[in-house]
Amino acid sequence: QLQLVESGGGLVQPGGSLRLACVASGFTLDQHALGWFRRAPGKEREGVACISRNGTATNTADSVKGRFTISRDRAKNTVYLQMNSLRPEDTAVYFCAANAMPIAGYCTIGIEPWYTSWGQGTQVTVSS
Numbered sequence: 001q002l003q004l005v006e007s008g009g010g011l012v013q014p015g016g017s018l019r020l021a022c023v024a025s026g027f028t029l030d031q032h033a034l035g036w037f038r039r040a041p042g043k044e045r046e047g048v049a050c051i052s053r054n055g056t057a058t059n060t061a062d063s064v065k066g067r068f069t070i071s072r073d074r075a076k077n078t079v080y081l082q083m084n085s086l087r088p089e090d091t092a093v094y095f096c097a098a099n100a101m102p103i104a105g106y107c108t109i110g111i112e113p114w115y116t117s118w119g120q121g122t123q124v125t126v127s128s
Contacts, residue, residue, distance in 0.1 A: 002026040002117055004096050009122030012086055016126070020081040022096030022119055031106040033099050035115055038092035038124075042046060044096070047109025049081060054104040061109060066091070086126045094123040100127040
């Protein structure tokens, strides 16, 4: 069974940091482009960051640029989202997603259906 499982969410004060992790089971992420998305209360899900299959390309939403970084560890079959300088507006459920994509150096955060496997999400709350 193909699964993506997120972890690392929690409650953090404004200005703090968290690192989210997403581990794949049942398949290897080597041949996949990977993305992080989030859904804030009362809002639609939005793309946050993605990384291409070969790791040479990343895209980051303007709202988190300079604060969030996506990375992947092939040996651990894991994708990470390092979140620094967190703000209350970053409060959301964060999801990881994967797509088996033949173009090695491409990913997108603008097309959700492009991703074929999704995790269940992890809650991030930024509050004092």
